[in-house]
Each structure stands twice: as C-alpha cells, then as structure tokens.
Amino acid sequence: MxxxxxxxxxxxxxxxxxxxxxxxxxxxxxxxxxxxxxxxxxxxxxxxxxxxxxxxxxxxxxxxxxxxxxxxxxxxxxxxxxxxxxxGTDAGELRIATVYSTGLGVLPPVLTRWRAEHPDVTVRLLEHRTTETMTTAMQAGQADVAVGPTAPGWRGRVRVLGTEELVVLLPAEGPPDVRHHEIALERLADAAWVQYSPSHGLAEELDRAAREAGFRPRAAVRTEQTAMAPLLVEAGLGPALVPAGIVPTSFAGRIARPVPAITRELAATTGPDPDALTSRFVALLARRAVLMPPHVAQRLS
Known part of the structure; x- marks a missing residue:
C-alpha cells in the first residue's frame, strides 16, 4: 500500500x-x-x-x-x-513554513519566547526562497502556518503582522553620499550590487524596484543566503537591498531608506480551521513580531 x-x-x-x-x-x-x-x-x-x-x-x-x-x-x-x-497544546510538533529573510529576521526572538512557554513542542522550520513556494507548501499540507509576505488569494486565515521596510546597505566608505539616511535608487544605477540567486525572492524585489527606477541592477556577487548580504556589503563588494529585520547589530556599513520606500506586508497564514497549537503560536507571533529592530530604527532617525 x-x-x-x-x-x-x-x-x-x-x-x-x-x-x-x-x-x-x-x-x-x-x-x-x-x-x-x-x-x-x-x-x-x-x-x-x-x-x-x-x-x-x-x-x-x-x-x-x-x-x-x-x-x-x-x-x-x-x-x-x-x-x-x-x-491539547502541551506537546507535539509545529511546522512553520517561511521565506529565508523572514525566518532570519522576524522568527528567532518569537521562537525564543515560544520555546520558553512550550518546551515540549518541537518546531520544524520549512524555509523557502519565494512566497510562491512557501504557499505551495501550505497548500500541500506540509506546514501548519506560513510566516512571510502575504500570499495573494489565500483561502485560509490571514493574520497581518505589519509592514516590513526594505533598506539599502552600503559599505562604510565610498560613493554615493547618503544624506538624511535616504537614497534614491537611481543614484545606484551604475553600482555593482550584492545580489541574490535568481530564484531568491529578494532578487525579484531588487529587480522590480530597479526597473521602476529606470535601470537594471548589475551584480558584483550573488548569494543564496540572505544572512551573507550584510557581510558582503561590509567587505566592500557593493550595496544590497535587505529587510530591516536582518541587519545585524554589529553592521559596520551605512544604512539608508530607499526613495521611494520599498515595503511588503508580512502575515501569518493558516488553513481555515487551525488547531489550538497553531492558533496559540499565531497569537504570540502577532504580539511579539518586530519588523523594525530598534538598532536599525535608531540609525535611520
């Protein structure tokens, strides 16, 4: 059978x-x-x-x-x-589908709290490059909840977490000058970027924003790992577009808001009738998710 x-x-x-x-x-x-x-x-x-x-x-x-x-x-x-x-919800496994950038930025502090409250619940992270593959995993019943950019047309429950800002990271030294912690993307039209692999969702975000600014971004280096982007920027390889939530506290380069702003709505999505364990996690996520870390907000103020 x-x-x-x-x-x-x-x-x-x-x-x-x-x-x-x-x-x-x-x-x-x-x-x-x-x-x-x-x-x-x-x-x-x-x-x-x-x-x-x-x-x-x-x-x-x-x-x-x-x-x-x-x-x-x-x-x-x-x-x-x-x-x-x-x-009940005292034991079991919670399967969370997410995209790389959200798993890196939003989830760790929430999971720390979840673990303290539910030590006997195993968490399984199913990480995806794009919102589309994350949504497919949910549709196939592979996860209990998806955390990431809002999936269009989702037929289950959607709990909006807020609006996430994407920021431009630049090496500590070199052009262009950044004033008032903002930069127009067209000023970076000639730059060689720290880019992502073509199948990565953030590569699509940069391509779309650059197209609207009138240029096609040239890649200095491409990475599969979202966490590598700030390190490559610090090494002087070029600018990068990243979610504010993944910028490490130790980042030694410059941070600027792109003009116009680049944002995306983040949400927790479940099936039409999530169980008690999943519902409890979504409630905690809605209370604890931080989309703009204080250390980034301070540097942009």
Missing amino acids: PTLRQLESFLTVVDEGSFTRAAGILGVSQPGLSQQIAALESELGTTLFSRLPRSVTLTPTGRALLPHARAAVDAAARGTTAARAVV
Missing part, C-alpha cells in the same frame, strides 16, 4: 512540475525524491510521470491517482488536527 510520504512526494512533483523544485520544497535530495516516486510506481505496477527534458507530465495512471492522493493527504492532515485538539 502506498505510504503517506510517497503520496506527498507525488503531489509535490505534480504541483511543481519538476523533481528538482519538488525536492527543494520537501527538503530532500533529488535522488531521495526519485526513490520515493520509484517505490510508489513499483507498488502500483506502472509509471506515473512522463519525464521530459525540462519538466514532467502525468501519465493516464498518474491522472487517475491524483484526486485520490490529494484526498488521502488531506484526510491525514485533518486527522492530525483532530488529534492535537484532543490532547
């Missing part, structure tokens, strides 16, 4: 149209994911996907399995929710 893990792997490949992207969302290696699908196909005695050079499509058998796989995974998720409601 197919396992729940095999069915979840199958559904993620279907939703992503790619083994590579599905493996990233599930947090497993691509060979490991392929083994799960191969085991499912062996159990059913037929192939489920037609492998194309850059994508995969469902075979007739795969299309027949699809609605039943979704029903089985959904039923398992509902069973987990019901069990948690019975046993």
Whole structure:
C-alpha cells in the first residue's frame, strides 16, 4: 500500500512540475525524491510521470491517482488536527513554513519566547526562497502556518503582522553620499550590487524596484543566503537591498531608506480551521513580531 510520504512526494512533483523544485520544497535530495516516486510506481505496477527534458507530465495512471492522493493527504492532515485538539497544546510538533529573510529576521526572538512557554513542542522550520513556494507548501499540507509576505488569494486565515521596510546597505566608505539616511535608487544605477540567486525572492524585489527606477541592477556577487548580504556589503563588494529585520547589530556599513520606500506586508497564514497549537503560536507571533529592530530604527532617525 502506498505510504503517506510517497503520496506527498507525488503531489509535490505534480504541483511543481519538476523533481528538482519538488525536492527543494520537501527538503530532500533529488535522488531521495526519485526513490520515493520509484517505490510508489513499483507498488502500483506502472509509471506515473512522463519525464521530459525540462519538466514532467502525468501519465493516464498518474491522472487517475491524483484526486485520490490529494484526498488521502488531506484526510491525514485533518486527522492530525483532530488529534492535537484532543490532547491539547502541551506537546507535539509545529511546522512553520517561511521565506529565508523572514525566518532570519522576524522568527528567532518569537521562537525564543515560544520555546520558553512550550518546551515540549518541537518546531520544524520549512524555509523557502519565494512566497510562491512557501504557499505551495501550505497548500500541500506540509506546514501548519506560513510566516512571510502575504500570499495573494489565500483561502485560509490571514493574520497581518505589519509592514516590513526594505533598506539599502552600503559599505562604510565610498560613493554615493547618503544624506538624511535616504537614497534614491537611481543614484545606484551604475553600482555593482550584492545580489541574490535568481530564484531568491529578494532578487525579484531588487529587480522590480530597479526597473521602476529606470535601470537594471548589475551584480558584483550573488548569494543564496540572505544572512551573507550584510557581510558582503561590509567587505566592500557593493550595496544590497535587505529587510530591516536582518541587519545585524554589529553592521559596520551605512544604512539608508530607499526613495521611494520599498515595503511588503508580512502575515501569518493558516488553513481555515487551525488547531489550538497553531492558533496559540499565531497569537504570540502577532504580539511579539518586530519588523523594525530598534538598532536599525535608531540609525535611520
């Protein structure tokens, strides 16, 4: 009989149209994911996907399995929710989907408080490059709550946390001059930026803001890790656009607000009927989330 893990792997490949992207969302290696699908196909005695050079499509058998796989995974998720409601919120696992920049900036102090109040609850972080992949993980039932930029059209519950500012980090020395802690992005049109990998959500933010300012940002270096950006700026490699919440207290460079301002709404999203454990975490998050750290606000004042 197919396992729940095999069915979840199958559904993620279907939703992503790619083994590579599905493996990233599930947090497993691509060979490991392929083994799960191969085991499912062996159990059913037929192939489920037609492998194309850059994508995969469902075979007739795969299309027949699809609605039943979704029903089985959904039923398992509902069973987990019901069990948690019975046993209360003193133990268990809380699965949090988030984007890299939010996980780095907003969540750590909240999780410190959560851990103090719920020492027997294991927290599992599912970190994503973009809001789209984070939302896909939620739709697939892989997480209890998503914390990050608001997902458009989400059909569950949305608890808005506030508006997050993105700031420009610059090396301590060198042009351009920054006055009143603000800088127009077009003044950085000729700069080589500390950029992110093309699949990173912050790369899209910089590309969009630069396009509106009339230029295309040139990359000096690209990084996969959001936390690396301030370090690379400090090393003099160029400016970077980052959420205010990830700027370390020890950052030795300059910080400026871009003009016009670049902001994004952050929210906690859950399914239509979150269990007691998830609801308690969302309430704590709404009370404790800090979107503009005091040390950054002070330097921008």
